[in-house]
Amino acid sequence: xxxIDLSASDIAEARALVASLAERYRTVxxxxxxxxxxxxxxxxxxxxxxxxxxxxxxxxxxxxxxxGYPIDDERIGLTPAHWKDCGGEGRPTLAEDLFFYLCAxxxxxxxxxxxxxxxxxxxxVFPIKEHQYEQLGSGSEELLTWHIEDAFHPMRxxxxxxxxxxxxxxxxxxxxxxxxxxxxxxxxxxLRQERFPIRPDRSHLAENRQNDGDEQxxxxxxxxxxxxxxxxxxxxxIAVLFGPQENPYLRLDPYFMEVPASDPEAAAALDTIVKAxxxxxxxxxxxxxxxxxLDNYRGTHGREPFTARFDGTDRWLTRLNIARDLRKSRAHRxxxxxxxxx
Ligand SMILES: NC(=[NH2+])NCCC[C@H](N)C(=O)O
Ligand SMILES: O=C(O)CCC(=O)C(=O)O
Ligand SMILES: [Fe+2]
Numbered sequence: 300x301x302x303i304d305l306s307a308s309d310i311a312e313a314r315a316l317v318a319s320l321a322e323r324y325r326t327v328x329x330x331x332x333x334x335x336x337x338x339x340x341x342x343x344x345x346x347x348x349x350x351x352x353x354x355x356x357x358x359x360x361x362x363x364x365x366x367g368y369p370i371d372d373e374r375i376g377l378t379p380a381h382w383k384d385c386g387g388e389g390r391p392t393l394a395e396d397l398f399f400y401l402c403a404x405x406x407x408x409x410x411x412x413x414x415x416x417x418x419x420x421x422x423x424v425f426p427i428k429e430h431q432y433e434q435l436g437s438g439s440e441e442l443l444t445w446h447i448e449d450a451f452h453p454m455r456x457x458x459x460x461x462x463x464x465x466x467x468x469x470x471x472x473x474x475x476x477x478x479x480x481x482x483x484x485x486x487x488x489x490l491r492q493e494r495f496p497i498r499p500d501r502s503h504l505a506e507n508r509q510n511d512g513d514e515q516x517x518x519x520x521x522x523x524x525x526x527x528x529x530x531x532x533x534x535x536x537i538a539v540l541f542g543p544q545e546n547p548y549l550r551l552d553p554y555f556m557e558v559p560a561s562d563p564e565a566a567a568a569l570d571t572i573v574k575a576x577x578x579x580x581x582x583x584x585x586x587x588x589x590x591x592x593l594d595n596y597r598g599t600h601g602r603e604p605f606t607a608r609f610d611g612t613d614r615w616l617t618r619l620n621i622a623r624d625l626r627k628s629r630a631h632r633x634x635x636x637x638x639x640x641x
Contacts, residue, residue: 303350305367361598377611422618426607445601446552456620463585471582476598489568496534548596
């Protein structure tokens with residue numbers, strides 16, 4: 300993987316920046332911070348900025364890990380029980396949230412989904428008791444099968460950012476890609492065609508809907524949920540591979556894909572790529588303070604199963620979705636600078 304390890308002076312610089320910001324902003328969701336973040340991010344240490352620039356421009360690997368940011372395990376408090384209890388102002392993780400958001404701002408602009416975690420930009424990923432056996436980031440007992448994040452969605456993120464706040468049992472995030480794999484040309488040809496119906500994953504379905512806020516918001520969300528429910532009933536066929544001839548980009552979440560029996564050629568091609576990626580799966584256990592950026596065009600990811608305790612000591616990550624070009628989703632956002640996709 301591509302690593303950026305912060306030096307002692309980088310860490311001191313980053314912490315001083317974050318400390319001064321924590322006096323001005325109470326949450327990374329503050330529209331003033333969201334607006335300024337791109338500028339403020341240029342006050343991060345130069346080596347960090349240079350590393351992220353290289354990762355973004357040269358696509359050296361599907362994963363980039365930034366190591367060295369310190370976390371005071373006591374100060375961040377207990378791992379919450381549900382994301383609905385811990386968003387917005389008053390988070391004990393404000394410093395970590397700010398650092399993470401600034402790093403993300405060097406890759407693009409964070410986006411929010413109206414259909415996920417109450418439309419927040421910063422998501423929490425920890426085990427939730429009712430989701431123990433679900434194919435959700437908040438699951439635990441089941442292997443979270445590898446996927447391209449929000450693969451079903453035409454406006455899916457360019458990068459998934461994960462910041463580790465705690466991971467006491469060293470649970471692995473899994474990752475896979477086509478690196479070093481030579482798929483037969485006829486298989487690639489089929490995978491580049493829109494023959495692979497995909498359903499939305501459960502994290503976007505109305506069953507996980509929470510607060511609605513105002514009336515306009517409610518209507519817009521209704522529209523999003525309607526579209527997603529429709530897609531769940533009537534999945535749209537997508538192409539699994541796209542972009543460059545060599546090293547093509549990926550779009551798949553096999554758990555939510557089923558090729559109709561009427562297209563055995565497509566079924567066989569999907570099977571071939573799934574087996575190839577399966578054979579190439581690796582794992583990495585994030586350490587507290589590490590930030591992971593996954594190139595959501597280049598690599599798939601998932602999570603190994605684990606047994607949660609639900610006593611405030613469980614694994615806790617935060618998550619950001621980052622777009623390189625906000626305009627791709629402009630028709631689904633309320634204004635040019637609004638970050639929420641409906
Ligand atoms: N193969 C899968 N399990 N896909 C769904 C991934 C989980 C989803 N992104 C979430 O936020 O919870
Ligand atoms: O928990 C992890 O390491 C990955 C979680 C994930 O893939 C997700 O939340 O979409
Ligand atoms: Fe994911």
